[in-house]
Amino acid sequence: MSFFFFKRVLANPVRVGYIVPSSPFLTHMTARLINYSKARTLVELGPGEGCHTRRIVRSMTPDTRLLLLELDDHFVRHLTAQFAHDPRVTVVHGDAMHLSEILSRHGAAEPDYIVSGIPFTIMGRELREKLLGNIALAMGPATRIITYQTSVLISEHRHFELVRRKHCLLNVPPIHILELRKADTAASLAAVLG
Numbered sequence: 001m002s003f004f005f006f007k008r009v010l011a012n013p014v015r016v017g018y019i020v021p022s023s024p025f026l027t028h029m030t031a032r033l034i035n036y037s038k039a040r041t042l043v044e045l046g047p048g049e050g051c052h053t054r055r056i057v058r059s060m061t062p063d064t065r066l067l068l069l070e071l072d073d074h075f076v077r078h079l080t081a082q083f084a085h086d087p088r089v090t091v092v093h094g095d096a097m098h099l100s101e102i103l104s105r106h107g108a109a110e111p112d113y114i115v116s117g118i119p120f121t122i123m124g125r126e127l128r129e130k131l132l133g134n135i136a137l138a139m140g141p142a143t144r145i146i147t148y149q150t151s152v153l154i155s156e157h158r159h160f161e162l163v164r165r166k167h168c169l170l171n172v173p174p175i176h177i178l179e180l181r182k183a184d185t186a187a188s189l190a191a192v193l194g
């Protein structure tokens with residue numbers, strides 16, 4: 001599994017970001033931040049080979065749905081085969097840059113949670129700003145985004161407000177886990193739309 005992941009890193013180092021999938025310690029800590037009794041629509045951005053996904057589906061209720069949005073076609077094929085037996089899971093080959101349209105098309109607008117593995121903090125500033133703006137646009141007032149990042153940079157981003165923050169040392173690399181909500185400011189919205 002890790003060799004498959006590593007081959008995708010070699011094919012696209014900036015997009016995939018880290019050299020190995022998230023550790024079981026990180027997937028455990030991340031999945032625990034979700035309130036499964038309330039969540040009805042979950043979205044995962046950049047699920048990769050599905051290490052967080054496997055943890056999340058184990059806790060999801062039967063009437064919760066999970067939409068996986070992945071840019072890499074090899075990962076998409078792997079995820080599609082892996083979750084073919086689970087009607088709660090939908091795999092979409094697409095770019096988080098178009099998150100609002102994709103969620104609307106799948107009847108998943110303003111989800112309860114967005115779990116994101118996209119390595120925002122190691123990509124170029126311009127791409128990061130566009131991606132974060134489009135993700136913020138797809139969030140409702142109750143949507144929470146849970147993301148694991150090597151820096152806490154985006155917890156201070158104008159589009160988001162920090163809800164809670166954890167740190168996982170037992171991961172390569174050691175990583176911050178951030179739970180954020182959409183900032184409730186006109187300035188933030190204007191920045192997204194502008």
Ligand SMILES: C[S@@+](CC[C@H](N)C(=O)[O-])C[C@H]1O[C@@H](n2cnc3c(N)ncnc32)[C@H](O)[C@@H]1O
Binds near residue numbers: 045052095131
């Ligand atoms: C750091 S890897 C995380 C993989 C997995 N979630 C894990 O924790 O091991 C980042 C993932 O995000 C995907 N990705 C990067 N940019 C994306 C985008 N704009 N839209 C959707 N997926 C993206 C990559 O293809 C890769 O699978």
